[in-house]
Amino acid sequence: MPISKFVRSVVIGASLWLSNAAAIDQPTLTLATHNLCPYGCYPVGVSKANNPQFSGIAVKTVQCVVAQMGWRLEVRVLPWTRAQQMAQSGEVDGFFAASQKAERDEFAVMSDTIAEQNWQWFLLTDSTFDPNDASFKNQARVGGFDGSNMLAWLEANDFQVVARPPGTEKLLRTLLAQRVDAILANERVMTELLVRRGQLSEVKSYPLLNKPLGVYFDKRFVSRNPEFLAKFNAQIANCRHD
Known part of the structure; x- marks a missing residue:
């Protein structure tokens, strides 16, 4: 199957209306995200195609904010790299939940925090490596999932990156299979998975950084709707679900 058809089928199959029926003239906000518990995910063992049960702390927060603003929300569930590419190309209005990154700032504007995130190192319990040791950076084989800010940080800081799987669960598998010595992951996501x-x-785990999550809105969308971001941010405190 050509890549373009594969992507289109994923988008169509995973597009979810996460708000109640609204008037025809109600504006629609279309955001891309990825399947990542507990921020937004499908229940375990449930079919993913067109499933209204996709939910989580970030999804609920965004859904609440958008409803308070009188907009209708459409969420497209995609691989994380593709979700960001669609925002960059203008195919969606933005993506979430994402931490601040210079490359993202070039084409999108980040909202205030919708959920907390802590980056942590995860190693096998019997590992002799310690991320706090000076030797760790040059000796440990590490990994992060493709499209993540964590992977970009590892590469920018010259760690020995040997694994770039497409998601957190596959990242954990690389660690358990001892194909890496350590992985960098979202503490909340990895703990729930474990x-x-x-x-x-x-x-075992070691804390690294606090990197809050927000919604990144395409700059073209913000330009067309100059009051939207301020109104969105104003509603977050009333809608946080974490």
């Missing part, structure tokens, strides 16, 4: 898999005791 608990669900019953493998929390198999890894």
Whole structure:
């Protein structure tokens, strides 16, 4: 199947209306995101295509804010790299939940914080590596998932990156299979995944950075709707779900 057709089928199959029926003239905000518990995900074991059960703390916050503003929300669930590319090309109005990144700032404007995020190193319990040691950067084989700010940070800071899988679950698998010595991941996401898999005791973690998450809005959308971002930010405090 050609790549263009594959992407289109994913978008159509995963497009979800996350608000109640509204008037025809109600403006629509279209945002891209990815399947990442607990910020936004499908229930375990549930079919993903056209599934209204896609939800999470970031999705609920955005849904609440948009409803308070009188807009209708459409969320497209995609691979994370593709979600950002669609915002950059103007195919959607923005993407979430994302932390600040210079490359993202070039084509989009970030909202205030909609959910907290902490970056943490995860290593196997019996690993002798310590991310706080000076030798770790040059000796440890590390990984981050494709399209993530964490992976970009690892590469920009010259870590020995040997794994770039497409998602957090596959990233964890690389660690458990000992193909890497450590992975950098969202503490909340990884902990939930480990608990669900019953493998929390198999890894240990070290805190690194606090990187709050927001919605990135395409600059063209912001230009067309100059009052939107300020109104969106004003509603966040009343809608936070984390």
